[in-house]
Amino acid sequence: MKPTYGLPALLSIFVPGLGQLIKGHILKAFLIWALGGLIGFLLAWTIVVPFVIWAWNVYDAYNSPA
Template sequence: MSAGQGSAGNVIAALCSFFIPGLGQLVQGRVLMAAVQFVLAALLWLILLGWVIHLWSIIDAALFKPGR
């Protein structure tokens, strides 16, 4: 699936990341980025800064362009 920015695929991925950081990246097939964002969010939520990674995960999934 070659979806551009703002595509339905990116919107779905961003929604997935809204609920679980990194899930949108996993849906997009970006396993390493999904793992990084999930682990960082989990660690930072322990010190109440997980929302930073959570927002990064949502924005990253929404703005992803395949091939870059």
């Protein structure tokens, strides 16, 4: 039985992409790590863009089907 809601969202709060990974969405987790990390690094000075990426990551971990 795969975790479906709370645990993946909670894990994604601390490690972006981990919630998607434990749900079995390996490609999505990798893209969050690679693209989210790169975009977050390049646009860290904006503060808003990395926060939006992080918030979307938590929302997706909670709402995507298992």
